Amino acid sequence: MNKPVLLLADDEPLFGKTTAKYLEARGFQVRYVVDGFGAKDALANGGVDLIIADLDMPGNRQLELIQACRSALPDIPFIVVTGRPSLPSAIEGIRLGVHDYFLKPLELEDLLHSIRRALPAKSEPVSSKQSFDEILGLSPAVSELKSLAMKVAKSNASVLIRGESGTGKELLARGIHNHSRRSQGPFVIVDCTSIPEALFESTLFGHVKGAFTGAISDRDGLVWLADRGTLFLDEVGELPMAIQSKLLRVLQFGTFLPVGQVEPKQVDVRIVAATHRDLRAEVSRGSFRLDLYYRLAVLEIISPPLRHRSEDIELIARHFLAWIAARDHRQNITISDQAIRALEEYPWPGNIRELANVIERCACLSSHDVIGVNQVLDALQKHSLPNQDPKLSQPADQEPTQGNDFKESLNQSHKQAIESLLMRHRGNVSQAAKEAKLTRQGLHKAMHRLGIRADQFRG
Incomplete structure (x- = not known):
């Protein structure tokens, strides 16, 4: 199979060359250019599967490269990596369909994870796709997990996968899809932790031209892209309440409304969700709908630590x-x-x-x-x-x-330290990260892993 081709545009040679070498070692072909002019030439030559670019570099004024890409190549994923963040540009970039937005310095592993989520799966026979054999282990716990997952795959019911971060919930979800009757359809991932709340509805359900400022054309949402396949909701416990009711409609009736559209669209999709949270406790706290929980947890699998x-x-x-x-x-x-x-x-x-x-x-x-x-x-x-x-x-x-x-484990000491930081700063993640000498992104990642929510410390 041909290697996916990544276009990397960044005017910092050290970052660009290091990133290119890292990604090439992980099975990608990387075309590295140092400015917006080179990026536009590379796009004109074609053959690019994904773009990683800075917003502020010679030959590219803020959103110019994104806009050019969206006009000529609307289906190519675009990832922004910048050391000079601008909130208006970030919001507008996401509205234009940017897949992800990273601030420097960043963990290259996080960038790699984002790239793998963004690239569509290549057409290949089910036998060569990731399967339950990818879940390594000979223990009774793993044998039981694989046996249950194989039974679940044969059904068309919704699935809830529970387990701590890092236990392989996404791998399990892929295996369920690949062994299901929907294996020839798309497997679409929704990372519920990375979508800004204001853009959640548009990202999930799509929008029509003119639905809001910046909606310059119709855009399909992730639910529609998963039609006749599987929609994987990673960390479903992070869904805003307003979105939960709309997702419930998809589960109940197989319909949804793109933002700005009056007539509902019909969709045939199986939902597999994953969470590290105790959703029953979230229901008791009023942060997760009981009816949605029951709809998601028709079949439940626990991924063991x-x-x-x-x-x-x-x-x-x-x-x-x-x-x-x-x-x-x-x-x-x-x-x-x-x-x-x-x-x-x-x-x-x-x-x-x-x-x-x-x-x-x-x-x-x-x-x-x-x-x-x-x-x-x-x-x-x-x-x-x-x-x-x-x-x-x-x-x-x-x-x-x-x-x-x-x-001994790092978990408890880390959790106590982060909770103390957030308490001192009344839930302000930016200020807490500054005191800890961490990036805001890095602190968010640690909070997510430990199940800490900033809103618990506000007020």
Whole structure:
């Protein structure tokens, strides 16, 4: 299969070359240009699957490149990465259909995740698509999970996947889609944490020309793009109340109203939702509709945390190492038995995503072919938030253990630190991030992982 072609336009050579190298190592073909003129030439030559560009660089005045792209290539995803943010430009860019908006400095892993969400799946046979075999593990918990997911896939009912961040809920949702009768249809992802509330309705349901300032043409929403396929609502607990009632109509009647349109549209879509929250508790608090919860949770799957299947850690770690060795054209990288034991004793508050990050860090920084226990312990310690005590603490559902700090979890200390920050700043995330010397985006990411909401500290 041909590699997806990314156009990267940025006038900072260090950022541009580093990002291009990172993305090329992960299976993309990158065309890097240093200004808006080069970007327009590259677009004219065609063959681009996705654009990543700064808004403020030579040859591009604010929204000029986005507007040019939307006129000539309306279906190509556009991601903005900028070090000079402008709120009006950001809002207008999103209205023009920008897929995502990042502020520098940024985590390249977050950019990679956004790119993978934006690119449509290539046409390929079901057998070669991601399946439940991608969920690594031989533990009873994983065997039971795969068995249940296969049964769920055969139904057309809505599915709610519950589990902590990093447990592979999206992978599970893809597997359900790929093994369902809708496998030849689209699999459309809605990241409910990344859409501004004011733009949620338009993003989800679309709009007609003239529906609001900036609506220069009709635009299909994500619900319509998922017609005859599966709509995956990632972190559905973040849906605004006003949107919940509109989503309920899709589930009940298979209809929705684009913004500015009078006649409803009919859609044939299966909804798979995922959350790390306890939605029943959210219902009790009045922040989630009871009727919507019942409609979503017709079939319910729990994705187990990694600490509840520690016997799978060695298999997963060695799988990641083999993948990294192949990607980086290195000799086979191995890991010592003592290092494996250290990984198995750590409770993994970030689950598989955190394990992957730790393994990649160890592999990249290792000067030997064997990763030792000290490298693993050092990598685990690096997960502490800046300006916070690096001592690790235990998650709430794990019995205390004795011994080295690596046996404890970061979760509780991080949560307490962030809640204290937000309390001092009355829920103002920007001010809290400034005090902690974090980017606003980075703090939001930590809050999302730990289930912290800023509105709890306002007032």
